[in-house]
Amino acid sequence: MILLILGVALWWGAHLFKRVAPAQRAAMGAKGKGVVALALAVSILLMIFGYKAANGAVFWGRHPATVGINNLMMLVALYLTSPGPKKGALLYRMRHPMLTGFLLWTVAHLLVNGDVPSFVLFGGLGLWAITEIIVINRAEPGWTPPAKGSIAKDAMFAAISVVLLLVIGLIHTSLGYPTFG
Helix, strand or coil, X not given: CHHHHHHHHHHHHHHHHHHHCHHHHHHHCCHHHHHHHHHHHHHHHHHHHHHHHCCCCEEECCCHHHHHHHXXXXXXXXXXXXXXXXXXXXXXXXXXXXXXXXHHHHHHHHXXXXXXXXXXXXXXXXXXXXXXXXXHHHHCCCCCCCCCCEHHXXXXXXXXXXXXXXXXXXXXXXXXXXXXX
């Protein structure tokens, strides 16, 4: 469980570094991007290995109804994390579509994974997404939405999201985590 907690903590730290310590981040210059990218890569590895090795109480598991809801939430999450909301016509006024999609991803995973390691991983990442939205809104209160795009862009990114959902589902299934009912 320690690796998992360290991975989530490093994810938080790497993402919030420029907001919490802007002078230190600015002093690093361009090489700071590489340091942050390396920290994020290490955090992901720690989370993967930590999650696989972690044990804990199970409060709920997969249920046919929750699997269907999870898949629908994942489809929406994939669309929100795509360029669709910023380039399309439907959600272009949404300030944080990627973070909202990420938060939806965490909630969807908690819906079908009710064990302590999942609470640490998905709960910790969901709290990070909420924190990131709050921090960004406080640091940059003035925000102007991008120009309205086209419905065609929305449709294109929605179709790509469906394909990604199928590919991700097949990868999860091949790793022993069946995603479809």
